[in-house]
Amino acid sequence: MDGLRAGFDLGGTKLTGVLAGSDGEVAACRTVPSPSHGTWVASAVLDLLDRLLGDVGAETGDVAFLGMGVPALVDLQERLHGATHVAGMSGSALLDELRAAGSWGAHIDNDVNCSAVAAIHAGESSFLLVSLGTGVGGAIVRDGRLERGAHGFAGEIGHMVVVAGGEECGCGKRGCLEAYASGRALTRRVEREFAMGRLPELTDPVRPAEPPSAKVVVEALRELEAAEAIITEFAYYLALGISNLVEIGDHAKVLIGGGVSASLEHFYDILREQYRAVMPYSRLRHDLPIEPVPYGPLAGAIGAAFLDSHRKG
Ligand SMILES: [Zn+2]
Incomplete structure (x- = not known):
């Protein structure tokens, strides 16, 4: 089961994750409480990814892309600014940790931008x-x-x-x-x-x-x-x-x-x-x-799974 896409949406209270197959369909989704400090966000995402992979009988090596939406300003270099709902999140540490954890490509964006990517994925264009x-x-x-x-x-x-x-x-x-x-x-x-x-x-x-x-x-x-x-x-x-x-x-x-x-x-x-x-x-x-x-409460996580076509590099 290769070519999987993982998307995560960090909110003030909940962290939602989805796994999408190479056909773009959502194969698994889960929601857990948000970590209370930025230091633990990457490990919470990776723990949730393990559980999602378990749901579909896949392995870390099957994940081709990992995207994440965060409630913060995210600049063109994917650095975080002003994440008011989760303390201790700024700079590029989160993206560095996510990239270092696997052989996947990874990108980060503002959570609402991720929801917009989900709407594009659903066929909306303007x-x-x-x-x-x-x-x-x-x-x-x-x-x-x-x-x-x-x-x-x-x-x-x-x-x-x-x-x-x-x-x-x-x-x-x-x-x-x-x-x-x-x-x-x-x-x-x-x-x-x-x-x-x-x-x-x-x-x-x-x-x-x-x-x-x-x-x-x-x-x-x-x-x-x-x-x-x-x-x-x-x-x-x-x-x-x-x-x-x-x-x-x-x-x-x-x-x-x-x-x-x-x-x-x-x-x-x-x-x-x-x-x-x-x-x-x-x-x-x-x-x-x-x-x-489209996709209601899963929009942010689904859009995050498809961020790569909307981020350079
Ligand atoms: Zn204001």
Whole structure:
């Protein structure tokens, strides 16, 4: 079983791995908790690879390529910068360790870029990808090619300002999209509403002093007006950001990925409605398709397995 491709996606809480056969089909996938420090990432990846190989009865020597997506800025030389969710990750040590561990070729990229590569693998060729997780990430693909930018950082859409002088963002700027339309922003908004005595219907009877989780609020958005108001505002800022990007890039479609957006059809309805409200018919892209990213939660790992055609060297 030679010519296998291994792809890994490191998140703040989970490390997901897939093995794809030479035909491009996923042969095995597994998810384990993320290591808590960058020092252990390479060994966690290699342990997970061993288990995936065991699942399909293959050996290390059968792996032709290993790719990895990380929640960090990754420059054109594949050095990591600013991996805020996993401490101790920077520079080129991770890639060096992964390359040294086998005879495979290896590449590293930003996790959202990896999801974009998965969408290309699924047949999409021109799109804006918006990833809604703890933060907001993005990727831009034209004619099957991932836009890199001058430093490798193109598509960092979470730090586009949507409110001049607005909420502080962790990046040091104010009013970023990420401060209004990310998992972290949603949690902060729910906590504020809860502190003001709103959302009493969603209080956990076992822990009445604790605010409800963002997930509980999202799940209640159809039944509860206060929850729907919170999600509608979230979708409004997201739609505003998307409309700005569509004006600049004239994208053919928008793909949405990341944990916050997973399997929430009602969220997509609200987002499409907000998008149409901020992008009038006269701008000619009022009905732009907004769809979930192919492969859902496996997108990052699957794209990582096919990174070699989108990385030089
Ligand atoms: Zn920011």
